[in-house]
Structure formats: C-alpha cells, structure tokens
Amino acid sequence: DWRYIDMFNNKYSNLLSMILVVLIVAILGIIxxxxxxxxxxxxxxxxAQTALEEFEKATTTIKRDTSNLKKKDDEENKLENVTxxxxxxxxxxxxxxxxxxxxxxxxxxxxxxxxxxxRIQIPKTKVDYPVLSPNAKRSLxxxxxxxxxxxxxxxGNTVIFGHNYRNGLFFSNNKKLAVGDKILITDQKGETITYxxxxxxxxxxxxxxxxKRDTEGKREISLQTCTDDSSGRIIIWAREK
Numbered sequence: 421d422w423r424y425i426d427m428f429n430n431k432y433s434n435l436l437s438m439i440l441v442v443l444i445v446a447i448l449g450i451i452x453x454x455x456x457x458x459x460x461x462x463x464x465x466x467x468a469q470t471a472l473e474e475f476e477k478a479t480t481t482i483k484r485d486t487s488n489l490k491k492k493d494d495e496e497n498k499l500e501n502v503t504x505x506x507x508x509x510x511x512x513x514x515x516x517x518x519x520x521x522x523x524x525x526x527x528x529x530x531x532x533x534x535x536x537x538x539r540i541q542i543p544k545t546k547v548d549y550p551v552l553s554p555n556a557k558r559s560l561x562x563x564x565x566x567x568x569x570x571x572x573x574x575x576g577n578t579v580i581f582g583h584n585y586r587n588g589l590f591f592s593n594n595k596k597l598a599v600g601d602k603i604l605i606t607d608q609k610g611e612t613i614t615y616x617x618x619x620x621x622x623x624x625x626x627x628x629x630x631x632k633r634d635t636e637g638k639r640e641i642s643l644q645t646c647t648d649d650s651s652g653r654i655i656i657w658a659r660e661k
Contacts, residue, residue, distance in 0.1 A: 461587055464561075464589060465589075467531065467532075468549050468562070469548075471536055471550045472548065472549075475536045475539060478527040478528075478608075479608065479609070479610030480610065531550055531552060531562060532558065534553065534554070534556070534562075535553050536550045536552060537552065537553045537571070537607070537608060538605055538608060540605055541603070541604040541605075541606075542597070542602075542604075543602060544596070547591070549563050549564050549582075550564075551564055551565065551566060551580060551605075552564070552565045553565060553566045554566075555581060560582070561583070564580055564582035564591065565581050567579045567631075567644070569642075572605050572606075572608075573639055575635065575639055576635055576639070577631065577633055577635050578642070579630075579642045580641060580643050580644070581644050582594075591654075592645075594643060594645050594656060595647075595654055597617060597620065598617065599619070600616060602615070602617075602661075603616075603617065603641065603658050605641060614661050615640070615641055615660055615661065616658055616659060616660075616661050617656055617657070618657055619656070620656050621654075622647060622652045622653065622654055622655070623653050624652060624653070625653055630655050640657065640658065641658050642656065643655070643658075644656075
C-alpha cells in the first residue's frame with residue numbers, strides 16, 4: 421500500500437533530519453569549544469608575556485644597581501690603599517650633580533594581584549612563564565606557582581605547580597621531557613640558574629613525599645602537573661648544574 425510506503429519515507433526523512441540537526445549542533449559545539457580554548461590560551465600567553473616584560477625591567481634595574489654598588493665599593497677600596505695626598509687627589513672621582521638613589525631591593529611585579537617571584541623557561545617544550553605566589557586556584561589558571569620550599573634559586577628543594585591543560589599551556593608537555601633536559605629559573609635578583617632533570621616518575625595525587633628531601637646543600641626544583649587523564653601526577657626532579 422502506497423500510504424504505508426509514504427509514512428515510512430516520512431518517518432525516515434524525519435529521522436535523518438533529526439540526526440542532521442544533532443550533528444550540526446555537535447559540530448558547532450566542538451568549533452565553539454576549540455575556538456574559546458584558542459582565544460583563552462592566546463589571552464593567557466599575552467598576559468604572561470606582559471608580566472615577564474615587567475619582570476625583566478625590574479631585574480635589569482637590580483642588576484644595574486648591584487653593578488653600581490660594586491663599582492662604588494671598588495673605588496672606596498682603591499682609595500683606602502692610597503699612600504700620599506697627591507695620589508689621593510688623582511684617584512678622586514667627581515660626584516655627579518644629581519646622584520641616583522641606589523638600591524638592591526627588587527621592585528615587585530604583580531600579575532592579577534599575585535607576586536611574580538621569577539621566571540621559568542624550558543627550552544625543549546618552549547615553556548616561558550612567570551612563577552607566581554601564593555599558590556591558589558586563580559594563580560594556577562594564569563601561570564605556574566611556587567607551592568613549597570625555600571624559594572627560587574635558594575638552597576633546598578623548591579616545588580613548582582603547573583596545570584596540564586592538554587593544549588600546550590603551562591606544564592601540558594612535561595610528559596615529553598626526559599632526564600638530561602634543562603630548566604632555567606630566573607629569580608627576583610635577576611640571577612638565572614640552569615637546572616638539569618635527573619628523575620621523572622608518576623605518582624598519586626596525594627603523594628607529597630618528594631617535597632621534603634635532602635638536597636645535600638644543592639639548589640633543586642620539583643615540577644608537578646597532572647597526567648593527561650588527571651588520575652595521577654607527573655613529578656620532575658632537577659638540580660643545578
């Protein structure tokens with residue numbers, strides 16, 4: 421009967437239409453998700469680079485002031501060794517008309533209210549981000565953070581947390597690192613120390629045993645991030661070269 425055939429065709433057509441609508445909605449959702457993720461990642465990287473530029477200016481000032489103080493100390497030591505008045509006059513350096521105030525105190529730089537304690541660079545994975553403090557939900561969303569330890573480039577083990585967003589941000593590619601790879605840490609004094617990875621492993625989210633360890637008077641860092649499925653943690657140990 422043609423009526424039954426028409427009914428079947430109509431139902432089949434309606435089913436195909438519904439499937440097509442679902443596919444279109446799904447595709448638009450996927451495009452929207454990845455579009456948002458791309459824009460969000462771009463904004464995070466842009467803000468991070470701005471913070472790094474400000475940090476670079478601050479540490480450059482510290483380096484210059486430290487150099488000036490050393491030069492001044494050298495001149496004073498030179499004068500202490502003078503043995504006659506004529507030599508003293510020859511070694512005197514004229515005072516500048518408007519002497520600049522010299523300080524070795526770091527100028528604090530902030531990113532969304534979180535203090536920039538330093539900079540981390542991992543050449544192999546192209547990581548280049550501010551290291552923020554304190555460790556908090558928001559600070560972890562915009563950069564990486566100090567979670568535990570004496571501080572960047574200080575003797576002991578300093579732990580740095582970073583998210584694995586599986587999109588290249590922060591510590592997403594830590595799993596691609598290997599023993600022997602380099603990590604560069606710059607602190608607020610402008611000193612950059614190169615660390616070399618000597619241990620990598622996965623552990624449970626509640627394992628904090630790696631945080632407190634004897635570094636035998638060396639400067640070390642530990643990086644922590646999630647595995648891709650978030651069920652575990654990837655831990656990296658590195659020591660100064």
